[in-house]
Amino acid sequence: MTDSNILTQIDAHIQQNTDYWLAQLARLCAQPSISAQNIGIQETAELVATLLREQGYHAEIMPSDGYPVIYGEGGAGEKTLLLYLHYDVQPPEPLELWESPPFEMTRRGDLFYARGISDDKGHIISRLAALAAVRDVLGELPCRVKFIIEGEEEVGSPNMPTFIWQHKEKLAADACIWEFGGVDYNGTPMQSLGMRGICYTELSVQTATMDAHSGLGGSIFPNAAWRLVWALNSLKDENEHILIPGFYENVRLPSALDLELLAKLPDYAAQLKQNYGLASFLKGIAGGLELKQTAVFAPTCTICGLTAGYQGAGVKTVLPAKASAKVDFRLVPDQSPEEIATKLRAHLDTQGFNDVEVKLLGGGRPAKVPPDHPFVQLANETAVAVYGKEPLVEPMVGGSGPNYPFIHVLGLPVVSAGIGYPGSQVHAPNENMRLDYYLLGTRHTAYIIEGFARMA
C-alpha cells in the first residue's frame, strides 16, 4: 500500500517543477526532428541524450538500420521498467495554418503549441518529470529504468522489430509504458491494451510500355486498369468477405473479458456517422457491441488508393499501360503480415493474375496484453487515484504500432499513460498540449512507477 503522503509529495514536486520542465520542453520542441524529411535527426538524438544525462541517466546513441535510437538507463533494484518513446515528429506542413511558428513553443492561455509537443516530445519530458518526482521524494529511484527512444515512429517504425531482436538482452525488463496515453472527450482516462497488425501492399500492373489511344487499342490491347480492377475484385466481395484462401485461418476470437471491456466503452456510432457523414455502417451494423467488436477485432482489406491513366477534368481517351492500388490489411491476433502477403500472392497466381505485382510496403504483427495482467491493474488503479474516475479500457484498437516486439519478443506487459487529449491536433497544424492534462498524465506516470517498484 502506498503511503498517501508519498503521493502527495510527488504531486507537489510535479507541480513545483512545472516551469523547469516546460523550459526543457521548449528546448526540445525548438529542435526540428522530421523523420519523413530527414531533418534534424542527429541533432535531436544528441539533445535527448543530453536531457537524459542531465537527469543522471546513462545515455547512448545507438545505431539502427535506420535513424539512431537513444538508449538510457538509471536507477537500481530488482525490477526494471522500460519506457518506449520517440523523438521524431510529423512534418509541420501546411505551414500557413499554424498560428505560431511550429518549432517555437508558444503559450496561449494554458495551451502550449509546437509540432511534436504532444506526439511525442511532451511525453519524453513528462516521463522525466515523473521520474524526477519519484526519485526526489523517495531519495532514489525505487526500480531500474530503461529508455528506448526511437526516431522513426512517424514513418512506421520500420526498424524497431529488428532493433529489439538484436538488443533483446540489453532491453530486458519487467514492464513497459507506451509512448502515448491520456484522456477522451470527457476527460476520462483511456487505457489501450492492444493494436491490430498491418500488411500494407502495393498492387501494380503494367500491360504495355506506353499508354495507347483508346480508339486504337480499346478492343485489342490489354488494359492495366481493367487488370487491376479484376484482381482487386477477386480479393473481397460486396459483403466484405475477404476471398484470399486461408485469410481467416489464424484469427483468434476476442475473449469473454475483451468483450466485457468493449461493452463498457461508450457507443460512438452516432458520433462517427455524424463526423464522417456516413449513411450507415457496413454489413448493416447499427452500433453497440457488434460495431465495437467489428471495428477492432475483424481483419480488413482496405483500398487506400487507386491510380491509373487520366485523372484530370473532362475527357482524355487514353488506354492506361500502368495501374496500381495501395491495399492495407489490418490484422488481428494471430495473423502476420508475412503470412498474409504469401497468401495474397498465391491467391493472385491461382486466379490468373500473375501479371499483378505485389510489393510489401510495410508490415507489423498484431499484439495485445491480457486485460487481467497485474501491471494493467496497477495502471487502472493509479488512473482512478489521479483522474478520479475509472479508465476506459480498450482491449484492442483499430490502428497499428510496433507493440508486438515489446509484448512478444521482450515479453512485457505494456500500458499507456500520458498527456494526450482529443484536441491536441497531433499530426495537424497547431499541435498543442493542455497544462492540466500534462500535470495529470505526469502524476499518473509517477504513480505507476512508484507502484511498479512495490508490485509482487
Place this chain on the structure above:
Amino acid sequence: MTDSNILTQIDAHIQQNTDYWLAQLARLCAQPSISAQNIGIQETAELVATLLREQGYHAEIMPSDGYPVIYGEGGAGEKTLLLYLHYDVQPPEPLELWESPPFEMTRRGDLFYARGISDDKGHIISRLAALAAVRDVLGELPCRVKFIIEGEEEVGSPNMPTFIWQHKEKLAADACIWEFGGVDYNGTPMQSLGMRGICYTELSVQTATMDAHSGLGGSIFPNAAWRLVWALNSLKDENEHILIPGFYENVRLPSALDLELLAKLPDYAAQLKQNYGLASFLKGIAGGLELKQTAVFAPTCTICGLTAGYQGAGVKTVLPAKASAKVDFRLVPDQSPEEIATKLRAHLDTQGFNDVEVKLLGGGRPAKVPPDHPFVQLANETAVAVYGKEPLVEPMVGGSGPNYPFIHVLGLPVVSAGIGYPGSQVHAPNENMRLDYYLLGTRHTAYIIEGFARMA
C-alpha cells in the same frame, strides 16, 4: 473523262503557287488558336474568314453554342461540295521539346514546323490552293463549294451535331471532304470511310464527407474505392464481354465488302506489339483479319483513368471517401451514346450501385459511308492518279469524330484527302508538314473537286 491536259495544268498551278500558299500558311500558323485554353479563338476565326474572302468567297463568322464557326461559300453549278475543316489546334505544351517556336512556321529542309500545321491549318490552306488551281485552270469553279470550319475539334466538337441540325438547309450539299487525309508509313494513300462513336463517362462514388484513417474505419466504414471497383467489375468480365444488358443489341456486323477491304489492309500486328511492348492481344487474337475486324468493328468498354485516396510514394493508411473512373465506350453502328448511357445507368441500379453517379462527359454516334458509293470511287481513282498506287481503304477506324451529322443529318458521302503522314507529330511537339505530301494532298483534293463536278 478528264482531259489529262487539265490535270497537268492543275498540277503546274499548284507547283507554281507553292510559295504564295506557304506564306498564307505561315500567316495562319502565326495566330495561336488553342481551343482547350481559349486562346486566340476570335482572332483566328476572323483571319480564316479573311483568307476565304481574299479568294473571293463569301465568308461569315457564325455563332454556335461554343466557339464561332466560319461558314464560307463560292462557285456555281448544280452540285455542291462541302469542305469540313477546323481552325483550332492542340496546346503546344511541353514547350521545351519544340526545336523552334510553335507559333512561328519554321522551315528545316523540306519540313515545315508549327503547331497546327498538319492538324488542321495546312489542310485549310491546301483546300484553298486546290480550289484556286481548279478555278484558274477552268476559268471558274465547276461546282458550288461550302466551307464549314469549326473551332472546337480539338476538344471533341461538342457543338457540331447541334450546329449542323440547326443549319441543315444552309449546309445542304452533295458530298463532303473531311478535315484530314494523307498517306501511311509507305507513302500509300489512305481512305477512311467511317468512325466509331463514343460514350465517354465518369463514374464517381462518395461514401463519406471526408477520408478516414484505415485503422479506424477499415472494418465498419463504406469505402468509395471498393464501391467503384465492384461497380466497374460488373461492367465487363475478364473475357472482355461487356455485361450491361442490351449493350450489343444494336451492333450491326460489318458487310462482306467491309471485310474484303479489311483483308486488303496491311497486318500491323507485329508493329503494334513492338511499338507498345505488348505480350499479346486480347482474346488470344494473333493478327490478320480477326485482329483488324475486332480493332474497329467491336464496341469497347475502356477504363481511361482511376483515381482514389493516396497515390504518392510509400504508405498512407487512408480510407477514401471519394473515388472515380473515366470509362470510354467506343460504339459501332447502330449504337448511340444516349442508348448506352441509359443502359449503363439501369445496369448499375439493378446491380445495387445506386451510389455510383454517372456523368456523360462526351458522346458522338458512329457513322460510316458505304465503300461502293460513287464519290468514294472518285476519291480512290483520283488517289491512284496522284500517288501512283491504290489507296488503302479503311471501312471504319477505331477513333471517333463528328462525322455522324455529316453522313446522317446532311446525308453526305464523306471522304478523306490531305497532307498528313505518320511522321507529322500531330498533337505532339514539333508538329510538321512535308512539302512533297503537301503537294500530293493538294493535287488529290483538286482532282476530286474537278471530278466531282462531272460526276453523274
